[in-house]
Amino acid sequence: xxxxxxxxxxxxxxxxxxxxxxxxxxxxxxxxxxxxxxxxxxxxxxxxxxxxxxxxxxxxxxxxxxxxxxxxxxxxxxxxxxxxxxxxxxxxxxxxxxxxxxxxxxxxxxxxxxxxxxxxxxxxxxxxxxxxxxxxxxxxxxxxxxxxxxxxxxxxxxxxxxxxxxxxxxxxxxxxxxxxxxxxxxxxxxxxxxxxxxxxxxxxxxxxxxxxxxxxxxxxxxxxxxxxxxxxxxxxxxxxxxxxxxxxxxxxxxxxxxxxxxxxxxxxxxxxxxxxxxxxxxxxxxxxxxxxxxxxxxxxxxxxxxxxxxxxxxxxxxxxxxxxxxxxxxxxxxxxxxxxxxxxxxxxxxxxxxxxxxxxxxxxxxxxxxxxxxxxxxxxxxxxxxxxxxxxxxxxxxxxxxxxxxxxxxxxxxxxxxxxxxxxxxxxxxxxxxxxxxxxxxxxxxxxxxxxxxxxxxxxxxxxxxxxxxxxxxxxx
Numbered sequence: 001x002x003x004x005x006x007x008x009x010x011x012x013x014x015x016x017x018x019x020x021x022x023x024x025x026x027x028x029x030x031x032x033x034x035x036x037x038x039x040x041x042x043x044x045x046x047x048x049x050x051x052x053x054x055x056x057x058x059x060x061x062x063x064x065x066x067x068x069x070x071x072x073x074x075x076x077x078x079x080x081x082x083x084x085x086x087x088x089x090x091x092x093x094x095x096x097x098x099x100x101x102x103x104x105x106x107x108x109x110x111x112x113x114x115x116x117x118x119x120x121x122x123x124x125x126x127x128x129x130x131x132x133x134x135x136x137x138x139x140x141x142x143x144x145x146x147x148x149x150x151x152x153x154x155x156x157x158x159x160x161x162x163x164x165x166x167x168x169x170x171x172x173x174x175x176x177x178x179x180x181x182x183x184x185x186x187x188x189x190x191x192x193x194x195x196x197x198x199x200x201x202x203x204x205x206x207x208x209x210x211x212x213x214x215x216x217x218x219x220x221x222x223x224x225x226x227x228x229x230x231x232x233x234x235x236x237x238x239x240x241x242x243x244x245x246x247x248x249x250x251x252x253x254x255x256x257x258x259x260x261x262x263x264x265x266x267x268x269x270x271x272x273x274x275x276x277x278x279x280x281x282x283x284x285x286x287x288x289x290x291x292x293x294x295x296x297x298x299x300x301x302x303x304x305x306x307x308x309x310x311x312x313x314x315x316x317x318x319x320x321x322x323x324x325x326x327x328x329x330x331x332x333x334x335x336x337x338x339x340x341x342x343x344x345x346x347x348x349x350x351x352x353x354x355x356x357x358x359x360x361x362x363x364x365x366x367x368x369x370x371x372x373x374x375x376x377x378x379x380x381x382x383x384x385x386x387x388x389x390x391x392x393x394x395x396x397x398x399x400x401x402x403x404x405x406x407x408x409x410x411x412x413x414x415x416x417x418x419x420x421x422x423x424x425x426x427x428x429x430x431x432x433x434x435x436x437x438x439x440x441x442x443x444x445x446x447x448x449x450x451x452x453x454x455x456x457x458x459x460x461x462x463x464x465x466x467x468x469x470x471x472x473x474x475x476x477x
Contacts, residue, residue, distance in 0.1 A: 003043045005356035009385055012038045012351060016429045020445050027445065031343035031429065032073070038350040039069040046355040053358055072353070073346050080345025080432060084138065085338050088436070090301035091142030092334030094258045095149075095440075096326045097308035101315040102248070103255035104150035105241045110252055111147075117155055124148065125165040125213055129205060131263060132173030138436050139266070139297060140170035143259045143304070145440050152227040153238045159227040161220035163441045164455050168212030171433075171456055172463075175389055175420040176201030176208075182393040183420060189397040192416045196476075200413050201420065204463050204470075208421070211462040212455055219451050228442045230333065250315055258308035262300035269295025337439045341432045348387035348430045356385045371408070372418045372471060375400050376464045379422030387430035389423040396422065411476035414467050421463030424456040 012034045019030035044065040051061035064072070098104040115123045124144065131140045144166045152159035178184050178194055178201070187197045229235045241249075249255070268291050294300065312326055375396055383392035396419045427434045428449065438448040 002041065003046070005046070005354040005359045005385075008038055008041045008354045009351060009356060011041065012347065012430070013428075016347065020429065027340045027429070027435070028343050031340070031347045035073050035076075035343070035347040035350045036069060038347070038354065039072055042350070042354045047353050049358060050353050050355050053355075073350065076346040076349030077342045079349070080342040081338060083345075084341055084432065084436075086298045087139065087142065087301050088338050088341065089331060089334045090298075090305040091139075091440075092330035092337070093305040093327060094143065094301070094308045095146035096330035097305070097312040098146045098255075098258055099150065099238060099241070100326050101250060101255075101308070101312040102241045102244060103250050103258065103308070103311050103315075104146045105238075105244070106246070106249040106252060106255040107147055107259075108150045108154065109246065109249075111151070112154070120151060120155060121158065121161050121165045121216070122213070124151075124162050125169045125209055128166045128169030129173045129209055130169075132170035133177045133202075136297065137167075137170045137174040138433060139262070139301070140174075141166055141436060141440065142301075143262070144170075148441075149227060150238060150242070153235075153242050157224045157226070158220060160223075160225040160443075160451060161216050163437070163443070164216035164219065164451060165213065167437055167452060168209050168216060168455060168459060171424060172205045172208050172212070172459055173201075175393065175423050176205045176417065176463075182390045182423065183416075185390075186393050186397045186416050186419060189394075190400065190412060190416050192413050196411075196413050197416060200417055204417050204421070204466055207466045208459040208463045212459045215455055215458050219455070223447075223450070225443065225447055225451075230442050250311055254311050254314070258304045258311065261307050262297075262304035265291070265295040265300040265303065266297055267295075337436065340439060341435045344387070344430060344432045344435045348432070351386045351430060352388075352391065356382075371400070372410075372414055372468055373464065375415050375418040376422035376460075379419045380425035380460065383423050384426045384428070387428075387432070389431075389433075392423045393419055409475055409477070410471035413476065414471040417467050418464060421460045421467065424460035424463075426457050427453050 015034040015037055016030050019025040019033065020027050023030075025033075047065040048058075048061045051064045052058070056064070067075075095104075111120060111123050124147075128140050128144060131143075145163070148159065148162040148166060151162055155162075175182055178187065178198055183197060183201065186192070187194055227235065227238075272288055272291055294303065309323060309326070313323055316323070378400075379392045379396035382396060383389055386392070397416070400415055400419065429435075429445070434448060434452065437443070437452050438445060443451070
């Protein structure tokens with residue numbers, strides 16, 4: 001019993017949720033403590049089975065199981081830092097520089113000029129959805145959160161609504177529409193045409209973000225969360241920029257460059273990889289190599305940070321103090337976010353090593369009735385258990401691809417879409433994305449659990465219902 005993956009998961013959840021909310025522990029300490037206990041409770045045989053399921057050799061799997069608890073946690077911690085460390089640091093610099101230079105304020109005024117104050121949240125929702133198609137969820141959030149802070153200063157009691165609009169759009173696009181990694185793996189594993197997945201994912205995404213917007217409006221009215229003072233975005237500084245005449249703000253082209261440069265580079269690289277592949281690189285190797293080099297997400301965010309600092313440098317009349325202050329404040333706040341997010345990644349990795357995904361797969365083996373909701377709930381269970389939406393999609397697609405889809409009354413595209421929607425349930429403290437949203441938006445853990453977590457859960461469930469209805473009305477077979 002004590003070595004059962006579900007029991008270990010329960011213990012880990014109690015330590016994290018109880019420690020942070022009940023015991024008022026710092027999230028970094030609570031997550032590391034939970035990772036330590038989960039790793040200690042996990043038997044060596046489970047670690048071996050987990051490693052073998054990931055394609056490692058028997059020798060490598062046994063070597064992993066023999067490593068000390070501290071080494072396994074440190075490796076997972078370092079792996080997470082390798083994935084998000086530079087991104088968060090550069091995003092923090094971009095956000096701080098855009099706020100200090102007035103670039104965020106300039107963009108906000110342009111958005112309001114096009115949409116008006118009433119429709120500004122819808123502009124954030126649709127913008128994050130379209131940006132989330134070629135760009136990772138966290139990158140979209142990094143780039144748009146300074147705009148949300150500047151916009152909230154004007155709209156007053158709408159900060160939570162803007163944050164939820166950004167997360168709703170980017171999260172759904174990231175799981176539903178290729179070429180992001182989860183959908184790409186899913187269509188390859190389940191033999192779904194990429195064009196069908198793109199169109200289907202886009203249409204289901206529109207329905208789900210509409211539901212997300214309704215919830216976001218309700219949550220913002222029920223419990224409005226104010227824009228809070230913080231080291232990286234002091235309210236006095238945002239207000240002073242809001243009061244400036246437009247002539248003292250940067251031009252629109254210069255203002256959008258910290259966002260446009262990384263987005264265009266990442267999108268260009270993804271577009272080339274998806275639709276041209278190696279054949280086009282043979283016709284123009286220098287051009288494609290350059291796009292792939294600059295479009296790598298870390299490199300693209302570094303270039304975006306350079307553009308943000310250049311904008312600040314020009315706006316602050318080349319004052320060295322303004323530049324140094326921006327970088328110092330950004331890295332101070334960004335460093336804390338990196339530590340907490342990496343600890344969340346380590347906790348999630350230790351949960352994965354318990355073999356909980358394999359346990360879920362064995363419980364559902366051979367069960368082929370009601371495949372669409374089955375696909376959804378398998379994915380949701382894996383996501384909730386170990387934290388990663390991509391891992392949940394990979395696990396569920398592996399299970400479903402082994403089942404016979406012959407004789408279905410609908411196209412198996414709907415199974416893929418169901419897996420994508422299931423990967424939204426339920427984000428909590430074992431998910432690095434939860435901590436990114438929580439800390440960069442200055443929400444407390446309790447506030448994030450009451451707003452961000454149900455937002456994604458509701459959108460996932462609406463997606464399931466929409467998919468089941470579509471499979472009945474338009475089976476595509």
